[in-house]
Amino acid sequence: MRRFGQFIPNRLNPISFTNTKPKSTLFKLHPPCRYLAAVRKVAFTADKYPHIKRNPNFKEITDKDISYLTSILSQNALIVDNGTNSSDLTSFNVDWMGKYRGKSRVVVRPKSTEEVAKVLKYCGEKRIAVVPQGGNTGLVGGSIPVFDEMVISTNHLNKIRSFDPVAGILVCDAGCVLEVLDNHLAENGYMMPLDLGAKGSCQVGGNVATNAGGLRFLRYGSLHGSVLGLEVVLPDGTILDNLLTLRKDNTGYDLKQLFIGSEGTLGIITGISISTPKRPKAVNVAVLGLSSFEDVQKAFLKSKEDLAEILSAFEFWDFAALHLCQLYGTNRSEFPLGQYPFYVLIETSGSNKEHDDEKLTACLESLLEASTVQDGVIAQDVSQMNNLWSFREGIPEASHKAGAVYKYDISLPVPVLYKMVEDMRKRLEDSGSFGKDKAITHVIGFGHLGDGNLHLNITAKEYDEDVTKLIEPYVYEWTGKYRGSISAEHGLGLMKANYLGYSKSKPMIEMMRMLKKSIDPNGIMNPYKFLPD
């Protein structure tokens, strides 16, 4: 195999680093034709979950509605299913995992905030249910319709409005792709404060609506902190312009916080102003092999102590996850370490290479001497860094290729984090459904250890009620028992709405309903999701 061709794709899965050449590596899903073929087999959500009933108060969209929408929007803004072009709407109706499928016949792609406002005003008046949609990379079925809700896509709201290179404040439309924004900021020596595997496809509006976490949460914090202002269109068509570029503003209730993480149930985010950090001059990546989860925790403590302000990511995965990557992952190069029960990826980012190198090697040396870590490698150049990251970032996609994947994204106290994986494995083994040639093929644990966030992925031959029953609500009950969160960063969407009670008390849920009712009285914004029925 020609190695030069191999040299680029394997090693250049770009994570935003100092002056990295912008590569258009879009988060690669299946090639289009295979995707559509696979997707045709996805069952309708309405058929799979017959207990969800279409709300009869929502208007069915008629030709009259479509003529009106065509008149208020610019050219090519509407896609209407006319019987012959149904495949054009597939990508808007099916989620990334191929788990959910809606029946929307109308997709609207406004080109400006004013167009969004006109559309929502009309939908509010006529009681047409809508689903706001960005990159459609969500993992809890929150971004696609359940029945015939109209999809309002932000795909055409993709302008970067301004960037202040002194303060590092970016103002842009909600439909800008995260990776595109990051590349733009790279030219000025800045970076987006979040990074996730879907960066080539996800849009920043969706990131804000789901309060996305990602790989650098440890260092740059939550969007609740880095978002400075929002421009939101409310369900009655009102445009709320809170697009400040101020770092500090304590005047009144901080309304933007309501919309961050609201998953499209209170309004549509059309514009964002966000504070961006300086791109680090010195980045280091090391991958370590460890014998036990206790060692992983010790390594984390030591890293926090020794690396302190330069620590920018602390990820872990178990051997089962690595094995899955070796079977289905797109990174075909050899993993540089031998077989260990656990692996950790440490990344440091700072302004001084010598200082960072010294801190990192000293920290790793003491971990090695104390036998907390059994072995490890440190990347010597950017290509090696990207290669190492791709072993961690490739895990979700590898799970997806392994079959039907049940994904759980849980926040737990770090000491019991891995116990969930062990208990789940035992439960599934005891049931006789897990193992070679059985319905359930892999159970893997990985995630952002630094944030106490476990990703538990269970792959099965297909999505199946019996398999689901084995896993749920056991996984949520387990989480509730340890006062964890049933959704650390993925959100509630359709998948977890009914389990909200495991993480939030009744009075809290009641107050959420009250807010929803007062902002969206007709309930047209992303119905059937987010709050339990």
Next chain:
Amino acid sequence: MSNIRILVGCKRVIDYAVKIRVNAARTAVETNNVKHSLNPFDEIAVEEAVRIRQRLPSRVSDIIALSCGSAKSAEVLRTAMAMGADRAIHVEAEDIKLQPLSVAKLFRAIVEKEKPNLVILGKQAIDDDSNQTGQMLAGLLGWPQITFASNVNIEDDNLKVTREVDGGLETLSSKLPAVITADLRLNEPRFATLPNIMKAKKKPLVTYTPQDLNVDITPRLEVLSVTEPPPRQGGGTVGSVDELVSKLKEVGAL
């Protein structure tokens, strides 16, 4: 059957993945605050030296990594030692002054000092793409040269090396001592492991200046200017993704 002592050349260059820019004065590529690392072909050369030792453990008695350049070149020597080189030599000189002929002369001086019988260099550095140092060094030493190596075999004191040439692959044989330059497909370099990085800290690194070696590195070539290539022209543009999709449908591509 003699002992094999290998000298490997290492150059600190701007990292392969970095987007380069021309400096404001248009005299060179901007190197300030830009990530640097070991030249990829030199990394392959180091890896090959270590693999030769793995294949012939009783014969390879020494692997020396040599770098000519500014003080920061020591970084790439540490990488080379972490990959398996036994010791390192750093000839400290201003990067901007060094050109292939002077580097070849410095290498010759070190070869006369250390007496290796196999020199492995990367085929070219990714900053100047000169592809000259290995050839010039062989000429100065009067040694055989096998360039663009994609496979190296040593039997007794004979080298059998496959080279990549325009027409395909060519296999040459030669006796030691010789100069080999490494091409991309020679091997895939290993990661530097923690234990080896720790050990590398204790390995010896000796520094010389060109004066110590009696080499005159006065540049013989002068760079007049450096400019970016003209932006790409041609190709049609479409107004939107929808237009692209319809154009693709028109030609039957979708």
